[in-house]
Amino acid sequence: AKQNGHGHFQFYVASIDQEIRDRKQLEKDLTQALGNHQFHLVYQPQINLETKRVIGAEALIRWEHPTRGLVPPDYFIPVAEANGTIVEIGQWVLEQACWQAARWAAEGTQLRIAVNLSAVQLRQPTIVHDILNTLKRHNIHAGHLELEVTETSFMTNLSDAVEKLHLLNQAGISIAVDDFGTGYSSLTYLKQMPVQHLKIDKQFIRDLLVNEEDTRIANTIIDLGKSLNLSVVAEGVETAEQEYYLSQRGCKLAQGYYFSRPLPSREFETFVKGFHQN
Numbered sequence: 001a002k003q004n005g006h007g008h009f010q011f012y013v014a015s016i017d018q019e020i021r022d023r024k025q026l027e028k029d030l031t032q033a034l035g036n037h038q039f040h041l042v043y044q045p046q047i048n049l050e051t052k053r054v055i056g057a058e059a060l061i062r063w064e065h066p067t068r069g070l071v072p073p074d075y076f077i078p079v080a081e082a083n084g085t086i087v088e089i090g091q092w093v094l095e096q097a098c099w100q101a102a103r104w105a106a107e108g109t110q111l112r113i114a115v116n117l118s119a120v121q122l123r124q125p126t127i128v129h130d131i132l133n134t135l136k137r138h139n140i141h142a143g144h145l146e147l148e149v150t151e152t153s154f155m156t157n158l159s160d161a162v163e164k165l166h167l168l169n170q171a172g173i174s175i176a177v178d179d180f181g182t183g184y185s186s187l188t189y190l191k192q193m194p195v196q197h198l199k200i201d202k203q204f205i206r207d208l209l210v211n212e213e214d215t216r217i218a219n220t221i222i223d224l225g226k227s228l229n230l231s232v233v234a235e236g237v238e239t240a241e242q243e244y245y246l247s248q249r250g251c252k253l254a255q256g257y258y259f260s261r262p263l264p265s266r267e268f269e270t271f272v273k274g275f276h277q278n
């Protein structure tokens, strides 16, 4: 048994070692990815369920790694947050999204772009200035930018987060709480936070109408939004039944594969034109 145990132990160490080397390599690749132009953004339409119009898009980052192929953001964003590269990557995302919003505005398409803002970015002392400066340089109306923050952003330093979000909000940028209900949700936070939107996480939408608890959670978030006067966005809507239920229940905005997957900018533009004709 001991011999087996020893062999097992060695195998275990080797695999952890491999994992550490893998992650080190990924970190190294990540620091070079920006300079090597390996990132691009895709845009997922956000639909107003009442008017059946595309009101905007969420910008989502994609990393085309030279050997690994497409690396999912759920995998590399936490690494970028841990080693700080998210600050530079996040600024690039913002630049790119603002550039895109300016182009759409110039073409007469008034769309709001939602950008994910990492808690690490929000902690940067210059973040408010950086964001407002980026808007200004691209000549974007502040109302055309939305920032999606998660509840983690409020946890380390609540008053700092409140102050910064207030400044951004006063400038006209809207704030959405992303993945609402999955993190450290607190009504106290919500009361203090200058936020306008709650995003119901896709984990509650996936089994909507199948799982009773998920249905109740979604209902609760929609009702909370109503009573606090916040508009609710459902994410991960994949079926007509989910869309119908949500719109009947009073959820105004939605995004998900049912409408469209996140798309490259050209395809997004085509989608918007086609959708408006329906």
Ligand code: C2E
Binding pocket: 044, 059, 060, 061, 072, 073, 074, 077, 090, 093, 116, 117, 118, 178, 179, 202, 235, 236, 237, 238, 255, 256, 257, 258, 262
């Ligand atoms: P998120 O902000 O909650 O984004 C929603 C995710 O759900 C996206 O995954 C989107 O592609 C996916 N999705 C949309 N509709 C559906 C649907 O109907 N069904 C299912 N199953 N999934 C759907 P994605 O693009 O892989 O991004 C994953 C996460 O990575 C994001 O979650 C966000 O936390 C992070 N992320 C992505 N781009 C950025 C970025 O530019 N900056 C930061 N800080 N984080 C980002």
Ligand code: CA
Binding pocket: 058, 116, 148, 178
């Ligand atoms: Ca998001």
Ligand code: CA
Binding pocket: 178, 179, 201, 202, 235
């Ligand atoms: Ca989510």
Ligand code: CA
Binding pocket: 178, 179
């Ligand atoms: Ca997320």
